[in-house]
Amino acid sequence: MEDKKVLLSIKDLEVKFRVRGRILTAIRGISLDIYENESIAIVGESGSGKSVFTKTFAGMLDSNGFIDNGSIIFSDDELADTVVKIDSLANSLMSKAKHKLDEYSHLELGAATYQKILVLESEKKEKSGLSSAELEAQDAEIRELQHQRTDLFNLKQTYDPAKEKDKIRQAAKDIKEYDAKIKALTKRNEQVAREKKHNVEADAAYMKHYHEESARLKAQYEQEIKGTVPEKALKRNEILAKEIYLSVGRYGLKKRIQFTNKLLEALKKAMELGVDLDDEAQRNAVFDNVTFRVRYLDETPEKLHGTCILNLANVRYSKDWSQIRGRRIATVFQDPMTSLNPIITIGKQITSIILKHQDCTEAEARQRALELMHKVGIPNAAARFDDYPFQYSGGMRQRIVIAIALSCQPKILICDEPTTALDVTIQAQILQLIKDLQKEFQYTIVFITHDLGVVANVADRVAVLYAGQIIELGTVREVFYDPKHPYTWALLSSLPQLAQKNTKLYSITGTPPSLYNQIVGDAFAPRNPYCLKIDTLEEPPLFQVSETHFAKTWLLDPRSPKIEKPEGIQNIHEKLMEAFNIEGGADRESRKSK
Numbered sequence: 001m002e003d004k005k006v007l008l009s010i011k012d013l014e015v016k017f018r019v020r021g022r023i024l025t026a027i028r029g030i031s032l033d034i035y036e037n038e039s040i041a042i043v044g045e046s047g048s049g050k051s052v053f054t055k056t057f058a059g060m061l062d063s064n065g066f067i068d069n070g071s072i073i074f075s076d077d078e079l080a081d082t083v084v085k086i087d088s089l090a091n092s093l094m095s096k097a098k099h100k101l102d103e104y105s106h107l108e109l110g111a112a113t114y115q116k117i118l119v120l121e122s123e124k125k126e127k128s129g130l131s132s133a134e135l136e137a138q139d140a141e142i143r144e145l146q147h148q149r150t151d152l153f154n155l156k157q158t159y160d161p162a163k164e165k166d167k168i169r170q171a172a173k174d175i176k177e178y179d180a181k182i183k184a185l186t187k188r189n190e191q192v193a194r195e196k197k198h199n200v201e202a203d204a205a206y207m208k209h210y211h212e213e214s215a216r217l218k219a220q221y222e223q224e225i226k227g228t229v230p231e232k233a234l235k236r237n238e239i240l241a242k243e244i245y246l247s248v249g250r251y252g253l254k255k256r257i258q259f260t261n262k263l264l265e266a267l268k269k270a271m272e273l274g275v276d277l278d279d280e281a282q283r284n285a286v287f288d289n290v291t292f293r294v295r296y297l298d299e300t301p302e303k304l305h306g307t308c309i310l311n312l313a314n315v316r317y318s319k320d321w322s323q324i325r326g327r328r329i330a331t332v333f334q335d336p337m338t339s340l341n342p343i344i345t346i347g348k349q350i351t352s353i354i355l356k357h358q359d360c361t362e363a364e365a366r367q368r369a370l371e372l373m374h375k376v377g378i379p380n381a382a383a384r385f386d387d388y389p390f391q392y393s394g395g396m397r398q399r400i401v402i403a404i405a406l407s408c409q410p411k412i413l414i415c416d417e418p419t420t421a422l423d424v425t426i427q428a429q430i431l432q433l434i435k436d437l438q439k440e441f442q443y444t445i446v447f448i449t450h451d452l453g454v455v456a457n458v459a460d461r462v463a464v465l466y467a468g469q470i471i472e473l474g475t476v477r478e479v480f481y482d483p484k485h486p487y488t489w490a491l492l493s494s495l496p497q498l499a500q501k502n503t504k505l506y507s508i509t510g511t512p513p514s515l516y517n518q519i520v521g522d523a524f525a526p527r528n529p530y531c532l533k534i535d536t537l538e539e540p541p542l543f544q545v546s547e548t549h550f551a552k553t554w555l556l557d558p559r560s561p562k563i564e565k566p567e568g569i570q571n572i573h574e575k576l577m578e579a580f581n582i583e584g585g586a587d588r589e590s591r592k593s594k
Contacts, residue, residue, distance in 0.1 A: 004035040004036055004037070004038065005035065005036040005075065006033045006034070006035060006036075006075060007034055007035060007036045007074070007075055007076075007411060007412065007444055008033070008034040008057060008072065008073070008074055008075070008412065008444075009033050009034075009071075009072070009073040009075070010030060010031060010032045010033070010034075010057070010070065010071070010072050011031050011070055011071050011072075011073075012029050012030075012031055012069060012070040012071070013027055013029065013030045013031070013053075013056065013067065013069070013070035013071075013072065013313070014027055014028060014029060014067070014068045014069040014070055015027035015049075015052055015053075015056055015061070015065060015066070015067055015068065015468075016065070016066060016068045017062070017064050017065045017066075018064045018066075019064065019516075020147075020150065021143070021146065021147065021150065022143070022147055022516050023516070024515050024516050025068075025468060025515050026049050026052045026065070026468050026515060027049050027052055027053055027056070027468045028467070028468040028469050028515075028519075029069075029070075029469065030053060030070075030468070030469060030470055031470075032463060032470060032473070034412070034444060034446065035444070036411075036444060037438075037442055037443070037444060038444055038445075038460050038461065039435075039438070039444070039445040039447065039458055039459045039460045039461075040444075040445070040446055040447070040459060040460065040461045040462070040463060041447045041448075041449060041454070041455040041458060041459035041461070041462045041463070042054065042446065042447065042448045042449075042463050042465060043449060043450060043452065043455055043462060043463070043464055043465065043491070044450065044464060044465035044466055044491075045450065045466070045508075045512060046450065047512055048465040048466055048467065048468070048512065049465050049467075049468040049469075050448045050450075050465055051416055051448055052065070052468075053465065054331075054414045054416065054446055054448060056072060056312070056313070057072045057074070057312045057329060057412075058325055058329050058331055058414055059312070059315060059321040059324065059325050060325075060331070067313045067314075070313055071288075071311050071313050071314075072311060072312035072313045073309070073310065073311055073312075074310040074311075074312050074324070074328070074329075075310075076310065076328055076411060077307075079308070079310065079323060079324070079327075079328055080307045080308040080309075080310055081305075081307060081308075082246055082249070082250070082294045082305070082306045082307065082308050083303050083304070083305050084245060084246055084249030084250075084303060084304050085249075085302065085303050086299070086301070086302055086303055086304060089253075090245055090249075090304075093244075093245055093256070093257070093260055094241045094242060094244070094245050095241075097240075097241040097244050097245070097260060097264060098237055098238055098240075098241040100264050100268075101237035101240055101241060101264070101267060102229060102234060102237055104264075104267065104268040104271045104272075105229040105233045105234070105237060105271060106225045106226070106227070106229060107225055107268070107271045107272045108229075108233065108271045108272075108274060109224050109225050109227045109229070110220075110221045110222075110224035110225040111271070111272065111273060111274025112274060113217055113220050113221040113224055114221055114272060114273070114274070115273070115274065116217055117214070117217045117218065117221065120210070120213060120214060120217065121214075124200070124210055127196070127200045127206075128196060128197045128200045128201075129193045129196055129197060130189065130192065130193050130196070138185070138189050141185060142182060142185055142186065145178055145181055145182050145185070146178075146182065148178060149175060149178035149179070149182070152171055152174055152175055152178070153171075153175055155171065156168060156171035156172065156175070159171070236277065236278065239296050240267065240277070242296045242299070242304055242306075243287075243293065243294060243295065243296050243306065244260055244263050244264070245260070245304065246294035246296060246304050246306040247259070247263065247287060247291055247292060247293055247294045247308075248260050248263070248291065249294075249304070250319075251317070251319075255317070259290055259291055262290045263287065263290050263291070266286050266287070266289050266290055267286060270282075270286045280295075284309050284311070287309075288311055288314040289314075290316075291314075291316065291317065292308050292309060292310060292311065292314070292315075292320070293308070293309045294306040294307065294308045294309070295307050295308075295309060310324075312324070322356075326353060326356070326357055326408055326410070327357045327408045327410065328410050328411050328412065329410055329411070329412045329414065330404075330405035330406065330408070330410040330412070330413055330414070331405065331413075331414040331415075331416060332398075332401050332402055332405050332413065332414070332415045332416065332418045332434075333401065333416050333418065334416055334417045334418060334420050335420075336389075336394065336397035336398040336400070336401045337389065337394075337397065339401045339404075340389040340397060340400065340401065341389075342388065342389050342390060343388070344388075345385070345386045345387065345388055346373075346384065346385065346386075346387055346388070346389065346392070346400055347366065347369055347385035347386055349400070349404060350369040350372060350373070350400070350403055350404055350407055351365040351366055351368075351369045353404055353407045353408065354368055354369060354407050354408070357407075357408045358408060366385075368407070369385070369403075369407070370382060370385065372403040372406060372407060373385070373400070373403055375403070375406075375437065375440075376399040376400070376402050376403045376406075376433060376437070377399055377429075377433060378396060378399060378400070378403075394422055394423075394426065395422055395426035395429060395430065398418060398419075398422060398426075398430055399430070399433065401418075402418075402430075402433065402434065402437070406437060406441055406443075409441055409443075410443055411443060411444060412443060412444045412446060413434075413438075413443045413444070413445050413446070414446045414448070415434060415445060415446070415447045415448065415449075416448045417448055417449050417450070417451075418430060418434075419431060419451075419454065420451075427454075431454065431457055431458055434458070435458060445458065445459075447459060452480075452491065452492065452495055453495075455476065456476060456480065459476050460475065460476065461473070461474065461475055461476070461548070462474060462475070462476055462479040462480075464479065464485065464487065464488050464491070466487050466512070466523060466524055467512055467513055467515065467519065467523035467524070468515060469523065469552065470542075470550075470552070471485050471487055471488070471524070471551065471552045471553070472484060472485040472487070472488045472550070472551045472552065472553075473542075473549070473550045473551075474545070474546075474548055474549035474550065474551075475548050475549070478545070478546065478548065478549040479549075480492070480572070481572065482545075482549075483551075483565065483569070484543075484545055484549070484551035484553060484555070484556060485524075485551045485552065485553045485555075486524060486528045486529070486530050486553065486555070487524045487528075488551075489565050489566055489569060490506075490508045490527075491508075492569045492572070493506040493566055493568050493569055494506050494507060494508060506568065508527060509527055510526055510527035511527075513526070519539075520536070520537070520539075521534070521535050521536045521537050521538055521539060522535040522536075522539060522540055522552075522553070522554065530555065530563050532554050532555070532560060532561075534554050535554055540552050540553055540554045540556075540557075543556035543557070
């Protein structure tokens with residue numbers, strides 16, 4: 001993969017959801033590079049995080065979901081290239097920004113002393129109240145009681161008042177007990193905090209030292225920030241002012257001014273804390289708190305030119321998604337009937353997308369729509385152009401969904417189990433269509449599925465997800481013929497196509513772990529028949545098996561005992577070839593190189 005361009009680089013991604021007052025962590029620290037023109041399959045059981053993972057870079061997370069950590073860098077030269085016009089307003093905003101940045105640069109001169117002041121104040125705060133660990137533990141205890149109370153209250157609402165009065169009375173009594181426990185715990189925490197604060201204030205020696213040290217550091221800080229700002233910082237500020245305007249230039253006037261002020265505040269805080277703004281990664285991080293950073297490249301008297309750092313984890317402006325979703329990243333969903341509007345004609349649904357994202361007339365949009373309908377295999381496209389979705393079969397509707405997804409020639413096509421709602425014969429046709437169109441349109445396929453037969457026929461690489469983590473990653477050949485993680489062994493063992501006659505079909509025992517709770521050790525450990533003691537104590541790292549093959553299991557540690565994969569999936573090459581007809585699936589890499 002070294003010679004391929006990384007199209008999407010996901011690093012340390014964490015995605016959480018707020019559910020009934022609790023936090024559910026659906027994606028736990030995923031890092032993955034997706035390459036240009038490849039096909040990568042995301043596989044795993046229901047609830048493993050497959051769809052949530054891909055929704056993060058399509059901007060389609062549910063309203064209660066949020067990205068808590070990590071980055072998703074999208075490499076698209078055309079979309080990243082940014083030009084903004086220089087007019088009187090631009091000159092005025094850049095001049096004011098430069099003046100403020102030069103003023104804020106004085107704070108950098110005292111950043112080291114300011115950090116010492118913060119440490120001193122933090123130490124006093126820790127002594128005067130509950131520590132961070134104590135606060136977190138107490139908050140967790142209260143949240144758990146509140147959750148139990150909520151569950152009991154909801155259960156009480158289901159009881160029949162005519163037949164279950166005793167249960168209702170008991171539930172009401174238990175709810176009062178929960179309320180009393182929560183109130184008592186809160187009161188106890190407040191009392192402990194007051195006592196700690198009183199003890200610190202009564203410690204004359206400590207308070208004397210604190211006030212003297214605080215006064216000394218503040219006086220030193222005030223003296224330092226009166227110094228002369230280096231010429232290097234002033235030149236950097238000139239570029240920063242231009243980058244601010246490049247970064248906000250795509251917005252309307254009101255948003256432009258609002259975001260300029262927010263960026264100036266973020267940069268002021270960064271300078272105060274001593275952030276190295278000459279470091280690209282740190283400068284990107286400061287801008288990401290507000291909007292995409294556009295890195296300055298060059299300029300003419302009429303315009304500024306830069307390149308945008310597209311971090312999809314930090315998109316905060318809905319119009320930014322309109323430039324990405326559909327135009328650059330498109331999705332084919334599981335059920336075509338939920339993707340198509342039943343009261344709008346097929347042709348209108350395709351042309352509306354083309355008109356929204358491309359500069360063309362209605363006549364040109366119609367012609368492009370007919371061409372797409374022909375490419376996806378709709379017979380007599382001109383006659384079917386004004387039909388409604390109900391007049392199409394399930395397979396034809398899915399072809400139209402694919403046509404809509406490809407109407408703007410995206411760089412990435414996310415296929416979210418697009419064949420699940422179709423019969424077996426049509427499934428094969430749709431998979432073949434997606435593969436054939438990839439050769440023409442040169443898009444990257446991200447295929448979400450639990451069907452390993454689909455994986456074998458579509459993918460170049462496979463990422464196996466479990467409990468919101470990638471637990472194995474490799475080429476189709478590596479994951480199918482030489483799997484390393486016990487969960488991958490279990491998935492392959494569960495394939496009905498590999499079952500022997502008159503034998504019991506293998507199934508994975510147990511259920512996935514609750515993602516409300518912090519997972520200790522290997523998430524698959526409770527269901528793993530090859531579980532080691534360390535699996536229950538410590539999370540395994542991602543071991544490298546080959547240049548392209550990785551697995552997150554302690555079985556790959558040199559100190560682990562030698563454990564062979566199950567007999568049923570040993571030497572399965574011929575079985576898979578026969579079951580899935582995958583002459584192309586496993587050997588796709590060698591064919592591509594020829």
